[in-house]
Structure formats: structure tokens, C-alpha cells
Amino acid sequence: MVELLQGNEACVKGALAAGCRFYAGYPITPSSEIAEMMAVELPKRGGVFIQMEDEIGSIAAVIGASLAGARAMTATSGPGISLMAENIGFAIMAEIPCVIVDVQRVGPSTGHATKPSQGDVMMARWGTHGDHRVVVLSPSSVSDMFWLTFKAFRFAEMLRTPVILLSDEIIGHMRTDVELPDEVEEEIPELEDVPSFHPFGGGKRYHVTGLVHDETGFPTNDGEIIEKQLKRLIRKIERHRDKITIVERLNVEDADVVILAYGCVVRSAIRAMYLAREEGIKCGVVDVKTLWPFPYEVVESEFKLIVPEMNSGLIADDLRKVRNDVISITKMNGEIIYPHEILEIIRRVSN
Amino acid sequence: MKYEIILSGKGGQGLILAGIILAEAAAIYEGLHVVQTQSYGPEARGGASKSEVIISDEPIDFPKVTSADIVVALSQEACDIYAKMVKRGGILILDEDEVQKVPEIEGRIYRIPFIRMAVEEIGKAIVTNIVTLGSLIGLTEILSPESVIKAIENRTPKGTEEINRKAFELGFKAAKGLA
Numbered sequence: 255m256v257e258l259l260q261g262n263e264a265c266v267k268g269a270l271a272a273g274c275r276f277y278a279g280y281p282i283t284p285s286s287e288i289a290e291m292m293a294v295e296l297p298k299r300g301g302v303f304i305q306m307e308d309e310i311g312s313i314a315a316v317i318g319a320s321l322a323g324a325r326a327m328t329a330t331s332g333p334g335i336s337l338m339a340e341n342i343g344f345a346i347m348a349e350i351p352c353v354i355v356d357v358q359r360v361g362p363s364t365g366h367a368t369k370p371s372q373g374d375v376m377m378a379r380w381g382t383h384g385d386h387r388v389v390v391l392s393p394s395s396v397s398d399m400f401w402l403t404f405k406a407f408r409f410a411e412m413l414r415t416p417v418i419l420l421s422d423e424i425i426g427h428m429r430t431d432v433e434l435p436d437e438v439e440e441e442i443p444e445l446e447d448v449p450s451f452h453p454f455g456g457g458k459r460y461h462v463t464g465l466v467h468d469e470t471g472f473p474t475n476d477g478e479i480i481e482k483q484l485k486r487l488i489r490k491i492e493r494h495r496d497k498i499t500i501v502e503r504l505n506v507e508d509a510d511v512v513i514l515a516y517g518c519v520v521r522s523a524i525r526a527m528y529l530a531r532e533e534g535i536k537c538g539v540v541d542v543k544t545l546w547p548f549p550y551e552v553v554e555s556e557f558k559l560i561v562p563e564m565n566s567g568l569i570a571d572d573l574r575k576v577r578n579d580v581i582s583i584t585k586m587n588g589e590i591i592y593p594h595e596i597l598e599i600i601r602r603v604s605n
Numbered sequence: 606m607k608y609e610i611i612l613s614g615k616g617g618q619g620l621i622l623a624g625i626i627l628a629e630a631a632a633i634y635e636g637l638h639v640v641q642t643q644s645y646g647p648e649a650r651g652g653a654s655k656s657e658v659i660i661s662d663e664p665i666d667f668p669k670v671t672s673a674d675i676v677v678a679l680s681q682e683a684c685d686i687y688a689k690m691v692k693r694g695g696i697l698i699l700d701e702d703e704v705q706k707v708p709e710i711e712g713r714i715y716r717i718p719f720i721r722m723a724v725e726e727i728g729k730a731i732v733t734n735i736v737t738l739g740s741l742i743g744l745t746e747i748l749s750p751e752s753v754i755k756a757i758e759n760r761t762p763k764g765t766e767e768i769n770r771k772a773f774e775l776g777f778k779a780a781k782g783l784a
Contacts, residue, residue: 431637525667
């Protein structure tokens, strides 16, 4: 059945299809519709919706619910994810799966509440202290908001780690015609380096801590165990990258120029690519949906590489680790990058 | 076919809802592809507010309006900002009372007192957006009135069907008188 759905509404449907039955949050523009719809939909399914006193309480409640065996999530924007940073680290260290949605607006601080930005890409990557890996997914359409939220729950559980769905005001608030399923069946594989689960309160006694711990869950002072544990937390994500990398390529096979984009800017990139093709320029688009761990292999090719972003060039800068000729387009005025702004650069580099 | 539409005015005039209704009418009842986006200030009321709708028989890549077939402006500020988005041969629809300074464009301009009509003939300023939708459809015929009325019923509270239908017809007839 075709529906007119907003990105944030599709996110809720994706979460419900993945079996999410617990939501704790504190409403904030431009993510509030997720809380609003969860408050209506979860009780109908025997789930729990709770509005907490703030974002610190929200992520704490989500972690608690997940420990007890519920699929749990929260949604916020920049100011809220800043408050959640510490507990995201706790969930990484204690290996508690959960999904955190960040619908980006302009920051830092209160920034601009109703205007889009992609300023949180490094916040999502490095927002919590300590050396760690994190899984971050970046939707570029309403249907992505459904499918990547669904995947976020799968990846979180499969890897026992928090997963961040990093959206933006444009994709979150955009409405399009979509056709989505209510239920999706998908097995969650058991993976090497990921310990098995037992719900807290389910009859077995175990210890949960943010301290570095050994296999019994109790804190350790043993340097060898500390390093072993920290390395395993990194390795469990790195070694399974092939199972979590989602990239869409459009007309890349014969391309001389490739636009690499993520989130709402993918839409600008696709239009710019078609306009360039009309002018005879062989142009392609790479839509990076798994933003972290970043799939660097997608840029290891001969084509010229343009990276348009609604920030100061954060991903372009990171890509300079693997190639030094990245052409960065940046915009920070709270407006989407328009296709003609990318087209101008495509013309210039293909001359 | 492809239509790019901007509905603009002040926050609280219901233009974002009007955009959602247009999009729903096109997507659900006419089987077309749509994208609706919005931009608004942090205020609950007042401030500039804009809803953009793109309707096409093909999938839509870029979600924002770049060259508008139709711009509706229910405030002077909105008109000053968005009238220039109307493409050559496009249509600019203005609230006759709110917009006193009418710009020159290479297209058609229609002036209808939507707010006054809502207040005087329906008795409620809140239906301004529905009167406006009626005129938009009457002037442009981009969607069938029946599709839009069904979408209005989906997206507005139960018990308001009658008043909304009246508001839509009021706008529709006013437009037919002009067109």
C-alpha cells in the first residue's frame, strides 16, 4: 500500500518492524515526530514509551531496557546526543545493544533548531571518550529511514553495541510516497568475538560495569586483560565490516568524476550527476549509507572525487588519509546544497 | 509532467498542512510521485513559513523546488522572498489584503482575499489554508478536486469535514470566477 510518510515516521515503522518495544526520549526538533509516533504506536503493541526528564535519563533508560532484553531506542538531535555521549560509551564498554537516532540540525550548542546540517558526523564517530569503534548509518531517503532503522537494530544486536542512525532535518521532515512492509523476517547471525546474551533479571547472576572487565564481567587491573578486552571491542566491529557496509553506487562503472555523498546531499548529487551526464560528462554517485566504519575502498579508484557536505568538509578531510586529491564542497548556512552548485565543480574538474 | 509548488506565508497559517494535503492527494489518490518538504522558524506562530511540494509522474531525486510553477504567498514577507522563484510563465497566487506590494513577474498573478473569505464567509480564520487550496486547484487544475477533498478529510480532525468542504468550495469558486 502506497503511503505518504515523513522520514521520521518511516523511522518509527522501521523500528517497530525490527521489534522495538521500548522508547525513552526527550523531544527535540527536528526529531520530535519520532517520539510523538512512538507514544501512539508502542502501547498498542504492549511496548513502553516514556518521556524522560532529559537526554541523559533517556539513554540510561534505553540501556536498562536493553539489558533486560527489550529492543530499545531513543531519538534526539545535536544538543541531546551531546548529553548522551557518556552513556553511549557505557553501552559500548558493557556491550549493550541499542539504537540512537540523531536528526541533525545546525550546531554547536542550541545552534539553529529548524535548519539542516551535517555537522555531527564526527560527533557520531568520536562523541564518547576512549579508543573505540562505532556503527553509524546515514539515510538519504524516506525509505532509507525505514530500512536503515531496521538494520540499526539488527547490527546493534549482532555486534552487541550501540548503533547511531545519523539523519538530518531534510530527510527526517521530508514526506514522499513509499510502500513499506509492516513485518520483516531476518535472522540475526551469531558472530565471532561477540559474546552471547542473557537478559538481566532472567535467572542468571552477572555483573555489568563501565570499568574494563574480564570475561566474568568483573573489573580487572591486569594490563594484558585490559588490552585484550579493548582490542576485542574494536575487532568485533572491524572484522565484520562486510556484514554492515551499505553503499549504493549509481553510474560509477564508466565515471570520470564521482560525487561521494551521504544523507540529504545524496539527493543533490544525483540531480547534479544527471545534469552532468546531459552535458556529456561521465559522472557517477556513491551514496555512503554506512558512514562508520567508513568504507574507504569505495574511493580507491581512478576517478576524480568530489565530496559535497553541509559542514566544513569533515568527511572530505578524513578521506585525505586515503587520497590527497579530494575536492571538497562545503555549505554551512542551514540550506541544502543545490545541484547547480555541484554541477559547477563537476564542469570545472572535467575540463 | 512535473509541478514544483511553494506555499508560503506566516507560521500558523496552516501552509505546511496544505502542502501535506496536496502531496497526499497526488500520491494516494492520483498515483503520482511526490516530495514535500518544509522550512520554518523556531517560533510556534509568526515568522516565515514555507512548504514545498513537487509532484511528478516520474521518481523525484532532488527534494527542493528550484524553479516554481506555482508560488502561493499569504504574507508580504513571503511574497518578497519567494515571488522571484516563479519560473517564466508560472503562477503567483497572493492574499489580496496581506500582500499590498505586488511584484512584477513574467507570469500570471492572481489576488484573492483568502483570509478575509475564511473569516467572513466561514467564520474561522483557521480554514484559510483550505480556502487557499480550493483556489489553487481551481486556478491550476493540477489535481482533481475530489482527490484533494479526500486528502483534506484524512489529514484534518473528525467533525470538520463539512466546514472544510465549504472552505474548499469557496476557494475553488472564487478561482473559477477569476480564471
